Amino acid sequence: MAFKEPVEKYNNAVTEVEISGLKVGGQSVLTGVYTFDGPVPNAPKIAMEVLDSRPEEWPQTLIDALGDVYDDPVKWALKCQNEYKADMICLSLVSTDPNGMNKSASEAAAVAKAVLDAINIPLIVYGSLNSEKDGEVIKAVGEACHGKVMLVGPADDENYRTIGGSALGYKHKVAANSPIDVNLAKQLNILLGNLGVPMDSIVIDPTTGGLGYGIEYTFSVMQRIRLAALAQGDDKLKSPFINLIGKEAWKAREAKISEQEEPTFGDLATRGILWEAITAINLLVSGSDIMVLRHPEAVRLVRAFLNEFK
Amino acid sequence: MGLTGIQIYKLLPQTNCKECGEPTCLAFAMKLAAGKADINLCPYVSEEAKSKLSEATAPPIREFSIGAGDSAVKVGGETVMFRHEKTFFNPTPVAVLVKDTEADAELDAKLNKIKGICFERVGKKLCVDMIAVKNDSGDKAKFLAVLDKVAATGKPMLIASENVDTLKEAAEKFKAVRPLLYAATSSNVDAVAEIAKANNVPVVARGSNLNELTDVTAKLSAAGVKDIAIDTGARTIKDALKDNVFVRRASVKQKVKEVGYPTIVMANEITNDPMLEAVIASALISQYAGIVVLSEADPAKILPITVSRMNVFTDPQRPMVVEQGIYPINNPDENSPVIITVNFALTYFIVSAEIEASRVPCWLMIMDTEGLSVLTAWSAGKFVADAMAAYVKKTDITQKVKHKKIIIPGYVAQLSGEFQEELGEGWEVQIGPREAGDLPKYLKMWK
Numbered sequence: 001m002a003f004k005e006p007v008e009k010y011n012n013a014v015t016e017v018e019i020s021g022l023k024v025g026g027q028s029v030l031t032g033v034y035t036f037d038g039p040v041p042n043a044p045k046i047a048m049e050v051l052d053s054r055p056e057e058w059p060q061t062l063i064d065a066l067g068d069v070y071d072d073p074v075k076w077a078l079k080c081q082n083e084y085k086a087d088m089i090c091l092s093l094v095s096t097d098p099n100g101m102n103k104s105a106s107e108a109a110a111v112a113k114a115v116l117d118a119i120n121i122p123l124i125v126y127g128s129l130n131s132e133k134d135g136e137v138i139k140a141v142g143e144a145c146h147g148k149v150m151l152v153g154p155a156d157d158e159n160y161r162t163i164g165g166s167a168l169g170y171k172h173k174v175a176a177n178s179p180i181d182v183n184l185a186k187q188l189n190i191l192l193g194n195l196g197v198p199m200d201s202i203v204i205d206p207t208t209g210g211l212g213y214g215i216e217y218t219f220s221v222m223q224r225i226r227l228a229a230l231a232q233g234d235d236k237l238k239s240p241f242i243n244l245i246g247k248e249a250w251k252a253r254e255a256k257i258s259e260q261e262e263p264t265f266g267d268l269a270t271r272g273i274l275w276e277a278i279t280a281i282n283l284l285v286s287g288s289d290i291m292v293l294r295h296p297e298a299v300r301l302v303r304a305f306l307n308e309f310k
Numbered sequence: 311m312g313l314t315g316i317q318i319y320k321l322l323p324q325t326n327c328k329e330c331g332e333p334t335c336l337a338f339a340m341k342l343a344a345g346k347a348d349i350n351l352c353p354y355v356s357e358e359a360k361s362k363l364s365e366a367t368a369p370p371i372r373e374f375s376i377g378a379g380d381s382a383v384k385v386g387g388e389t390v391m392f393r394h395e396k397t398f399f400n401p402t403p404v405a406v407l408v409k410d411t412e413a414d415a416e417l418d419a420k421l422n423k424i425k426g427i428c429f430e431r432v433g434k435k436l437c438v439d440m441i442a443v444k445n446d447s448g449d450k451a452k453f454l455a456v457l458d459k460v461a462a463t464g465k466p467m468l469i470a471s472e473n474v475d476t477l478k479e480a481a482e483k484f485k486a487v488r489p490l491l492y493a494a495t496s497s498n499v500d501a502v503a504e505i506a507k508a509n510n511v512p513v514v515a516r517g518s519n520l521n522e523l524t525d526v527t528a529k530l531s532a533a534g535v536k537d538i539a540i541d542t543g544a545r546t547i548k549d550a551l552k553d554n555v556f557v558r559r560a561s562v563k564q565k566v567k568e569v570g571y572p573t574i575v576m577a578n579e580i581t582n583d584p585m586l587e588a589v590i591a592s593a594l595i596s597q598y599a600g601i602v603v604l605s606e607a608d609p610a611k612i613l614p615i616t617v618s619r620m621n622v623f624t625d626p627q628r629p630m631v632v633e634q635g636i637y638p639i640n641n642p643d644e645n646s647p648v649i650i651t652v653n654f655a656l657t658y659f660i661v662s663a664e665i666e667a668s669r670v671p672c673w674l675m676i677m678d679t680e681g682l683s684v685l686t687a688w689s690a691g692k693f694v695a696d697a698m699a700a701y702v703k704k705t706d707i708t709q710k711v712k713h714k715k716i717i718i719p720g721y722v723a724q725l726s727g728e729f730q731e732e733l734g735e736g737w738e739v740q741i742g743p744r745e746a747g748d749l750p751k752y753l754k755m756w757k
């Protein structure tokens with residue numbers, strides 16, 4: 001019997017967003033790996049995360065993997081670019097957290113500028129996930145890094161005016177973060193749109209749950225947003241997705257606890273890497289366009305998977 | 311699939327005798343159509359009508375079991391493309407491959423390892439579900455001897471041989487434990503169909519592509535074999551993903567009967583890189599694989615693979631909750647610490663496991679937050695000072711302990727002041743660590 005291939009085509013496309021020469025989105029298929037349904041003009045991208053200060057809660061296996069880079073974000077970013085061939089760098093300005101080191105916006109902006117000037121791949125700059133402070137920080141970063149297009153965020157329903165306004169002014173793209181909810185994601189895109197931020201400048205950060213810690217909610221909300229965009233043609237939900245995968249995956253107890261403490265869990269190094277890679281792969285098949293990862297080996301695995309779909 | 315109430319009504323006796331508990335046959339038909347009644351409640355319905363109905367209500371992907379007894383696994387039975395449409399039903403069994411060419415000691419070690427891999431998570435067991443045995447030696451006696459050993463583990467088996475005669479003998483010998491036979495192909499389908507039927511065991515149909523495969527399943531089906539799994543022959547990541555997506559679409563959306571079966575994915579044959587194999591297995595479990603086969607039994611890989619599977623197969627319409635109440639852990643007494651958290655099952659299991667591990671006797675107060683996690687419940691206004699205080703006061707915790715100290719999760723440190731105020735005179739609200747993993751250390755120093 002001839003099997004008729006049930007290819008699914010849509011009349012709508014994910015909005016293409018260009019960040020300093022690198023494009024994401026543009027596809028009319030549910031995920032960047034459904035190349036059998038139709039063309040994927042821009043394959044999903046792997047960004048590697050760089051912190052602006054020495055990581056405090058990272059497990060040793062992750063710290064060891066990157067080696068001696070932690071006292072210098074520029075060195076760290078260059079290693080990710082040159083050695084691990086990251087498509088992008090995501091600089092997390094964690095030291096600006098008011099409940100932590102509380103570094104000033106201008107200090108953070110200087111670090112962002114240094115990293116931006118050193119690398120030749122596009123830069124994503126995230127705050128410390130403190131809504132109010134992130135507004136201030138991203139504004140300073142925008143000003144310092146004027147001239148080269150970056151993706152900045154996360155903008156949420158409280159700070160979107162500051163972050164959206166700054167991005168608009170300095171011609172940066174915005175990552176819009178809402179807590180795992182189709183309507184809230186749409187609402188935030190509408191608010192940004194009302195400010196004047198065009199749709200081709202927005203990437204949705206739908207909030208990422210790690211493997212074993214809520215990933216299924218993110219998985220499904222991304223599929224629902226993508227279906228709304230492609231099948232129903234909802235213009236406010238056509239944005240590509242960014243997922244902070246490394247950050248969530250490495251929080252999990254299973255990615256951190258030693259084999260001595262949990263003898264049945266097996267080798268910790270293997271487990272941690274797979275915790276991150278499998279979190280990533282689930283979000284890739286549900287539509288991720290930018291996956292922010294930490295461990296070079298997880299990067300290698302996700303890359304190997306992606307390369308099959310060229 | 312899916313008959314309307316009226317269509318079902320036409321199949322019923324239409325005597326309105328009420329024995330089914332409904333006032334009329336039509337009312338009963340409506341309930342059947344909505345999936346809210348069982349056809350067997352009507353004593354007068356004809357066998358013919360019954361079989362028509364069960365055919366009409368059967369899931370678009372055949373559901374059947376492999377193995378026997380407690381360890382049997384159910385496969386197939388899926389009805390949707392996306393979990394948010396309803397849910398995925400039968401978690402993809404994970405099988406590990408053993409070959410009959412492995413040396414005795416090696417084989418025993420591997421089987422022991424497989425048996426030992428079992429994790430408990432959120433009250434559920436995550437284990438290696440099946441063992442796939444391959445007749446690489448080509449030697450029948452050797453293969454049967456290895457199968458004996460594998461059968462002794464009690465795990466459901468996949469029995470793979472290129473030799474039909476060997477398959478036949480293995481099926482006869484082990485039919486009581488319902489192994490899955492591998493494989494019927496275009497060149498042996500008649501003989502293998504005969505074996506599967508005679509021994510009432512499920513069988514894998516394999517084709518080098520989907521066209522060839524549908525011929526094999528059509529022949530099996532015509533021969534009366536119903537319990538079929540399909541191997542589309544794909545051995546690259548891209549083809550395997552494509553075939554799994556296409557098979558699910560064709561069966562669920564277009565009701566193509568020839569592919570209405572669970573797929574089997576040979577992750578072990580897609581790559582030689584064991585790390586990548588784990589990633590591929592997880593990707594395909596989330597993308598419609600019915601069964602996956604892995605090359606090794608490594609707990610560090612099986613754990614993330616099975617947790618990923620558990621997440622994707624969680625019913626999105628049913629929050630996983632535990633009952634509200636005070637849970638004694640490690641035999642607490644009147645001086646033991648009191649801890650409060652939410653009734654999201656995941657949170658409960660993580661927190662209670664850490665308390666148990668600490669060996670510190672504790673009272674764990676679980677508050678009904680409709681299954682939301684700590685921060686989610688806090689944002690939703692359910693795990694907030696006044697509601698928490700009202701709950702604490704309603705319980706008899708003050709009769710269980712002499713002190714008035716209560717530990718809250720570190721993530722909601724901000725509500726401590728208000729919570730203390732709401733609780734009133736004498737209470738002391740203590741802020742615990744953020745991550746449950748730090749609880750043992752905290753509890754050991756608790757005052």
Ligand code: B12
Pocket residue numbers: 178179180181184207208209210213214215217248629649650651652654656657660661681682683684685686687688689690717718719720721742743744745746747749
């Ligand atoms: C999955 C998820 C959801 C799911 C719900 C899952 C559930 N059952 O709760 C859905 C999609 C429904 C959801 C909805 C919402 N969510 Co939500 N969600 C998440 C997500 C991704 C994971 C939550 C989770 O499952 N954690 C795992 C459990 C085990 O964690 P936990 O309960 O906190 O337990 C840990 C610790 O607290 C500790 N612990 C627990 N108890 C105790 C007790 C003691 C004494 C101690 C010491 C420790 C301890 O142990 C555990 C492990 O270490 C997080 C973000 C993230 N990545 O974490 C956002 C998040 C929690 N959600 C958030 C929000 C705002 C919401 C909404 C209000 C959004 C909205 N406006 O609609 C809604 C509210 C729901 C409602 N009904 O109204 C915010 C909360 C913001 C904040 N800082 O307060 C978060 C942080 C996302 C964000 N950054 O914006 N969410």
Ligand code: SF4
Pocket residue numbers: 322323324325326327328329330331332333334335338351352353354355
């Ligand atoms: S028992 Fe059967 S015949 Fe009697 S009312 Fe119910 S459906 Fe009709």
